[in-house]
Amino acid sequence: MLKIILRLKLSIFLLLLPACTSLTELSKTSGEEQIYKAAQQALQAKNYRLAIEHYEALETRFPFGRYATEGQLEIIEAYLKMGELDSAVAASDRFIRLHADHKELDKAYYLKGVALFELNWSFIQKILPIDMTERDQKAAREAFNAFAELLKLFPASQYAQDAKNRMIYLRDGLAEHELSIAEYYFERAMYVAASERAQYIIEHFPNTSSVKGALELQVKAYRTLQLEDLAEAAERLLKENYKEEN
Numbered sequence: 001m002l003k004i005i006l007r008l009k010l011s012i013f014l015l016l017l018p019a020c021t022s023l024t025e026l027s028k029t030s031g032e033e034q035i036y037k038a039a040q041q042a043l044q045a046k047n048y049r050l051a052i053e054h055y056e057a058l059e060t061r062f063p064f065g066r067y068a069t070e071g072q073l074e075i076i077e078a079y080l081k082m083g084e085l086d087s088a089v090a091a092s093d094r095f096i097r098l099h100a101d102h103k104e105l106d107k108a109y110y111l112k113g114v115a116l117f118e119l120n121w122s123f124i125q126k127i128l129p130i131d132m133t134e135r136d137q138k139a140a141r142e143a144f145n146a147f148a149e150l151l152k153l154f155p156a157s158q159y160a161q162d163a164k165n166r167m168i169y170l171r172d173g174l175a176e177h178e179l180s181i182a183e184y185y186f187e188r189a190m191y192v193a194a195s196e197r198a199q200y201i202i203e204h205f206p207n208t209s210s211v212k213g214a215l216e217l218q219v220k221a222y223r224t225l226q227l228e229d230l231a232e233a234a235e236r237l238l239k240e241n242y243k244e245e246n
Contacts, residue, residue: 036067048082088115109150110159116143175210195221
């Protein structure tokens with residue numbers, strides 16, 4: 001029985017081998033246009049690994065060809081769809097650096113932002129109930145900045161609205177992260193640090209839901225420090241801005 005299974009596996013491998021070889025040979029021996037069209041077809045067919053192989057071959061064999069620039073832009077999407085997010089960010093940065101006047105430069109900024117946005121969700125974080133406020137916020141900040149740059153340079157871009165929506169989400173998450181740090185300080189009797197972190201939220205994330213929590217934390221921290229004037233000022237702001245919730 002074992003011999004039959006091994007023979008079956010070998011037969012399947014031999015059947016697949018010519019196809020795999022032909023795909024590799026296409027990238028090695030074909031002309032520029034043929035490789036580029038094969039890459040596009042693979043991308044449209046959602047065969048992202050094959051698309052990347054062809055785009056990389058195009059870059060290697062025809063770095064100054066007529067399809068080189070388009071290939072450098074389209075490979076960003078292939079990396080992104082494949083989940084190779086660091087490569088997508090690097091390819092985006094490279095395209096932005098090399099093609100500052102390209103008609104689809106806004107797409108490069110957008111794809112960079114999306115790749116960084118997705119970096120907030122690692123494989124482990126997708127399958128485990130980890131709160132966003134406990135994650136490393138470096139990628140979130142970089143994603144926010146990439147989208148902000150897109151809106152600054154291309155306010156009428158077709159990607160502008162989605163970028164704005166993602167920025168709102170990122171901004172809320174960053175504010176929640178800052179609030180979790182302020183609460184961490186308060187729980188460990190670091191009241192000055194807690195109040196300062198809360199003030200940072202109020203000043204830098206004024207339109208987020210975390211402001212209410214920051215003001216409430218300030219009231220408690222100032223009262224614990226016996227800074228009654230500051231506590232009353234924070235409480236006054238809390239009542240003025242959140243009347244319906246009090």
